[in-house]
Amino acid sequence: AHTYDVVIVGGGAGGQAAAASLRARDKHLDIAIIEPRDVHYYQPGWTLVGGGVFSRNQTKRSMKSLIPSGVEWVRAAVAGFHPDSNSISLESGEHIRYRALVVAPGLKLDWDAVNGLRETLGKNGVTSNYRFDLASYTWDLVRNMKKGTAIFTQPPMPIKCAGAPQKAMYLSCDHWLRSNRLDDIDVSFHTAGGVLFGVPDYVPALEKYVEKYGADVCYNQNLVAIDGEKKVATFAVTGADGTVTKEDRSFDMIHVCPPQTALDFMKAAPITNDAGWVEVNNETLQHVRYGNIFGLGDGMSAPNAKTAAAVRKQAPVVAHNVISLLKGRESAAIYTGYGSCPLTVERGKVVLAEFAYGGTLEPTFPKWLLDGTRPSGLSWMLKEKLMPNLYFDLMLKGHEWLAKPEILTHKPLLHDVDSACDF
Ligand code: FAD
Numbered sequence: 001a002h003t004y005d006v007v008i009v010g011g012g013a014g015g016q017a018a019a020a021s022l023r024a025r026d027k028h029l030d031i032a033i034i035e036p037r038d039v040h041y042y043q044p045g046w047t048l049v050g051g052g053v054f055s056r057n058q059t060k061r062s063m064k065s066l067i068p069s070g071v072e073w074v075r076a077a078v079a080g081f082h083p084d085s086n087s088i089s090l091e092s093g094e095h096i097r098y099r100a101l102v103v104a105p106g107l108k109l110d111w112d113a114v115n116g117l118r119e120t121l122g123k124n125g126v127t128s129n130y131r132f133d134l135a136s137y138t139w140d141l142v143r144n145m146k147k148g149t150a151i152f153t154q155p156p157m158p159i160k161c162a163g164a165p166q167k168a169m170y171l172s173c174d175h176w177l178r179s180n181r182l183d184d185i186d187v188s189f190h191t192a193g194g195v196l197f198g199v200p201d202y203v204p205a206l207e208k209y210v211e212k213y214g215a216d217v218c219y220n221q222n223l224v225a226i227d228g229e230k231k232v233a234t235f236a237v238t239g240a241d242g243t244v245t246k247e248d249r250s251f252d253m254i255h256v257c258p259p260q261t262a263l264d265f266m267k268a269a270p271i272t273n274d275a276g277w278v279e280v281n282n283e284t285l286q287h288v289r290y291g292n293i294f295g296l297g298d299g300m301s302a303p304n305a306k307t308a309a310a311v312r313k314q315a316p317v318v319a320h321n322v323i324s325l326l327k328g329r330e331s332a333a334i335y336t337g338y339g340s341c342p343l344t345v346e347r348g349k350v351v352l353a354e355f356a357y358g359g360t361l362e363p364t365f366p367k368w369l370l371d372g373t374r375p376s377g378l379s380w381m382l383k384e385k386l387m388p389n390l391y392f393d394l395m396l397k398g399h400e401w402l403a404k405p406e407i408l409t410h411k412p413l414l415h416d417v418d419s420a421c422d423f
Contacts, residue, residue, distance in 0.1 A: 120228025
């Protein structure tokens with residue numbers, strides 16, 4: 001049977017960026033992307049769809065148009081991993097063999113973890129920017145709301161784009177403020193966490209907006225049920241002494257960020273940890289047990305912020321390290337844990353959070369040009385005008401502008417891939 005040099009699982013941000021980075025380094029690699037969907041979504045744009053800035057069609061491209069030339073697209077879903085025989089199996093039962101495997105299947109939005117949510121999504125004032133078809137419903141609700149109660153929720157971590165739940169709130173409030181309706185709308189943000197944002201440097205700027213909009217922020221409140229017809233949301237509220245009580249809140253509109261986990265087929269895979277994330281070294285993104293497997297994007301175990309911005313820095317690291325391994329070179333590219341979250345605090349202003357492992361700030365631009373801890377018009381321009389192009393035309397094309405990783409020659413990659421290494 002045919003053996004590919006590299007098989008990539010998933011044609012989302014991570015899979016496409018890794019394929020493009022590999023091709024940019026070596027045009028002769030024989031690469032396949034396994035991806036069942038024929039549409040690729042630019043998910044970071046959904047916040048702006050919910051805010052009435054983008055149309056939803058701006059966030060969607062055909063999968064075919066993004067597969068780098070020379071890379072084969074296998075339109076199928078992966079069902080299982082067989083790392084000891086260097087193969088994966090598809091839902092059809094077919095096996096595909098590889099010399100190196102890159103795993104980027106994303107994560108699962110667990111709508112069913114909130115009782116009653118799935119059946120009421122898209123009606124009764126229940127919405128979410130986490131789905132392509134619902135982000136425009138968010139904007140419909142916001143535009144049409146004149147008075148009443150608006151609730152925004154955030155589930156326990158990890159979630160992709162940890163700022164997205166509050167971005168939805170800020171853009172909605174901004175619209176209500178500009179149209180003189182905010183005084184008649186009671187806004188609250190219910191988060192399962194204990195802080196507004198995980199990196200403290202950005203919190204003061206966000207708190208100012210919470211105050212400006214008069215939003216009530218409720219910590220340690222996890223949405224567990226929604227009754228769409230009655231328009232009641234139920235929260236599990238954890239008290240200071242650890243006791244959990246249930247609290248009901250009525251709403252006219254509610255924006256829900258769903259709980260998120262690893263995908264079901266990943267939870268059962270031999271390459272993941274107990275939670276179902278591909279178990280990688282945090283710096284090299286190489287699997288901790290199987291040297292010819294790498295992971296990137298939302299579906300892997302490193303403790304970075306799950307964002308497309310993180311993928312921008314991870315893809316060159318994975319590409320470099322895959323090629324190092326295939327060619328037997330002793331050099332490893334290192335991922336710093338970079339992630340970024342453009343917090344759209346009002347239409348025209350963004351607080352551009354950029355940070356690495358441990359919450360260390362890792363700004364792309366010098367502070368005199370752009371101070372990420374303050375709301376900035378330039379950052380909004382980046383988010384609205386530049387980032388979609390950065391994503392489609394640079395990151396997914398293998399151009400590594402501002403994404404070149406540090407390369408270390410003394411950082412060993414795992415080479416004990418006996419069965420894998422008939423290279
Ligand atoms: P995805 O892009 O989700 O792709 C995973 C792919 O794997 C999919 O195409 C899927 O079909 C495929 N797949 C799944 N199962 C299988 C299988 N069995 N076999 C084969 N393929 C499979 N990031 C930012 O950087 N900035 C932002 O402002 C931002 N805002 C966001 C706002 C929202 C509302 C959302 C939802 C996300 C946001 N993100 C943002 C996060 C960003 O979109 C993700 O982090 C990024 O898409 C992760 O890439 P990925 O490749 O891991 O997953």
